[in-house]
Amino acid sequence: MFEIDAKDQYYRDLNDMVRAAVDKGEKEISLKNVNGQYYIATGLRGKLDLSVEGVPGNDLSAFMDGPTVTISANAQDNIANTMNAGKIIIHGNAGDVLGYGMRGGKLHIRGDVGYRVGIHMKGVKRQSPTIIAGGTAGDFFGEYMAGGVLILLGLDSPENSSIVGDYLGTGMHGGAIYIRGPVEQKYCGAEVGVIDTDAEDKKVLEKLLKEYCADLNLDYDSVMSRPFKKLIPVSSRPYGNLYAY
Amino acid sequence: MDHNFQKDIAGCGLTGLISKKRERVSGSIIAKSLTLMNDRGNGLGAGYAAYGIYPDFADFYAFHIMYDVQSARFSVEEYIKEHFHVEKVEEIPTTPVKEIAINPLLVRYFISPSKGSITGDGNGEDFVVNAIMKINSEIDGAYVFSSGKNMGAFKGVGNPSVIAEFFRLDEYEGHIWTGHTRFPTNTPGWWGGAHPFTLLDWSIVHNGEISSYGINKRYLEMFGYKLALLTDTEVVAYLFDLLIRRHGLDVATACTILAAPFWKDIEDLDADEKEAITALRQTYSSALLNGPFSLLFGHQNGLVGINDRIKLRPLVAATKDDMVYMASEESAIRAICPAPDTVWAPRAGEPVIVELEN
């Protein structure tokens, strides 16, 4: 384990140190005393474990392509921006606009997440992103979603309480959103259909949530103790008649 | 930014000399050289700059100010007294000549910034420059036409011999002299429009029209210079001030910027020079002087002659013992130095840099 003390370091210097360690071949790096430094793990590529003690700054793991990043505390906004591959595990809460344009990899958050989470996620067959949040989410969850899987668990919320905000999946044209709890159609985007999960979905959830529970020391069975709703795009061309030619 | 200006256009002839050993030379010598080139001007402007002429007041800024109206003198002196210690004030001695019917009031001040006035670079030069900018741009009818230490400019509307006689040039002795005769095409006959143009210790005499004036002006404005005169020469003086005094570049590097080598030639340089000149051209592209020019740049430590990078204006140089001469025409040198040791025409864009010996 290669340790770097981030105390009072400006992000450019801190990230230079991280990149230098990666270039030297370090595979396990621990950042101590992090507080607010932007761009940690941004643009990093390859196999690598990076653990962060403290609250990392915005744009954590933007464009990241491979590493696993573990955050012991809360994290801020714009995590996993246009991320390509790898995994981020956050033991606390996280902020707004998570996984914007995310194309691959996993973002596992134990706590609540903010507005516009999983916005414009997309994926192709072999490369497909997943975001799982253990708490609640704000509005515009999964806006413009084009691919991948978004899961919201509401682990700390009472049964049958609403755990997600308004404009859910608005602009969604691909991928799937699973909500562990009730979903009202009036809070969904016009192009979103709400359906019950089937056996195929169970397999998807099992695979993804087992890994999530293992990462965050949660009991898989209790996570699965409530029913999930599935949201999918019901029209691939919701605005097809918008234009006159 | 004022864009609604009328630019001053003029042709000219120029001459200069320097004694590297600081032997002082009478102003009548440079006047003789310049007078030979009378036909390069049209009698509507001539002037001289001299270094080493005020040894008794060498520590003071010598402000030469011309006043079109008496009231401007009151305003200026009020301003100067408020911000400067005034060592001496006197009217610049002149001799009436029949060719000059009207002349502005010409006064010189030996001054230093009063304590507590100075902010900025600490040695007071920025403060003095700001004061000059303020007087020239804000006080109507007053114009500071010389402001260096132990140096001065003498200029006006008239041909070279008239101006020399008017200012009693033969009574001054200096170790660097420059002179300039002018062919303005649209001047209203303003005395301030004549060369040399000076700022602090810099003085410029210049021949030719700078075709890149528009961008050179806007570039300088970005650094706070106010271009009141609308002449190319003013631009050159301020560029030297910016590059040498404010950016700390040496004279040779400043010349590389003003008459930059061509890209194709930069390609062939060694790695360090290629890197340096590429960076200079990138960074100082708006300071490139483009179009025809030859100019003499006088400063406290020497004299520089340079012409444009495709040699659209003439420049001849010569040496004799410790003296170096530069002029628009060889004959202007031979008029005062009949048998020089060497005579040559500097190549396009290659500066002749002469420094005083310690």
Place this chain on the structure above:
Amino acid sequence: MFKSQAPPEYRATIDTDKCIRCKRCIQNCGWSVYDWGGDRVQIETSKCVRCLRCYHYCPTEAIEILKEETRFKENGYWSYNHIRNIKRQAETGGIPLTGMGCDREGTILFDHLMLDACQVTNPSIDPLREPMELKTFLGKKPSKLEFTKGKDGKRKLATKMPPNLELAAPIIFSPMSYGSISLNAQKVLARTAKECGILMNTGEGGLHEDLKPYTSNIIVQVASGRFGVNPEYLNAGVAVEIKIGQGAKPGIGGHLPGEKIPLEVAKARMIPVGTDALSPAPQHDIYSIEDLRQLIYAIKETTNYKPVSVKIATVHNVAAIASGIVRAGADIVYLDGFRGGTGAAPGIIRDHLGIPIEHALAAVDDRLRQEGIRNEASIVAAGGIRSAADAAKAIALGADCVAIGTAALMTMGCTLCGKCYTGNCSWGITTQRPELTVRLDPEVYAVRLSNLIRAWVHELMEVLGALGVNAIESLRGSRERLRGVGLDAQTLDMLGVKPAGR
């Protein structure tokens, strides 16, 4: 079928005496205007967009495309388009869509600006036989340089220079994505950029495998859809551009429908075949200027500090916005005027939002100078650059270089028919239909586009020569070399240009 109350715009005609029944018109028309009627060509004129592909390939000049004379009654206030749009909207309830830049008449400032020339007091320069330099660098420049003296007394640069993009001429290609144009069209741009020492820009469509040999002449773009963006992509080109807006459609996003996403487009964009490609109106990680700074530096961190360009549409407060962009760390500010082209934009947006590039450019250059940060970023002027004259005037107003899109497409056959959004471009430019794109041979058309760039380079040199300067930087921002004709005092003041005669 319900017959539209809007009469066709054009009338395609074939002179049956001249027609040799070769059927080339049928093959060439991407809009299916022509069909074989057994003994002669049948014409469905309502489909005609007057792209002139058929005319060009008719061996006997039998085809004439005329303006349809059956029109609404002429009206000085209600234009043809006003009436036609209302009819179409009544029939569909839709937003009229347009392609290419705003085609409305109105004051075109470039046409009211005249360049200077030397006479007597300073000499003009022979641009063919004497040196004439157009080399241009895009990127941040330090405000001053520092040197050290080596032991040999030679100067050595001490200042670390920020990375700059070197252009052989102050012209680049504007961003046009694979998807909005065909891969062959992008290849024409890429080949020409390499050939001419300039740059092309991927637009927001990813980088197709076939463009990889040209990456040293490519700027890669990141926009709100993040299509094709990963670390490899960001590092592939010489610079990264963040697209905030486009002159033809400021403030709105883009939408490439699923049917225009065949396999190759999908691969470049890294999305599944046949899914919609939505570019949201804003970038959802930029809701404020500090967010832009955050993205700029996220990209710089990922690319080891390559230059970052930020492209905006020129809107009312463009000067303040550009200043913010520069202070946010951009190396290049790309200004796209309201005349700029597009593959598809609602007519109301294209024709009524934003301001002309001439105004914007003057305002931005002034503002950056007033704030003393003009050296911090280069300015690219785009949005309706029609000729080398426009380019010279834009440079004199303050641009470091211009970007051209529409003009480049014209060398590939584009006739400004303005129907790019249909995906039927008969010239193979704004279509993904393989039978149409195959018409655009990159090798052949790269020669034509290179010719255009060479011609403009010569024209710029002629202008510089007439101006008596031999380096483009002596024209850049030199508004003293412009005069306005027929412009009001306020406009002149805004442009920082004197009226002709003064």
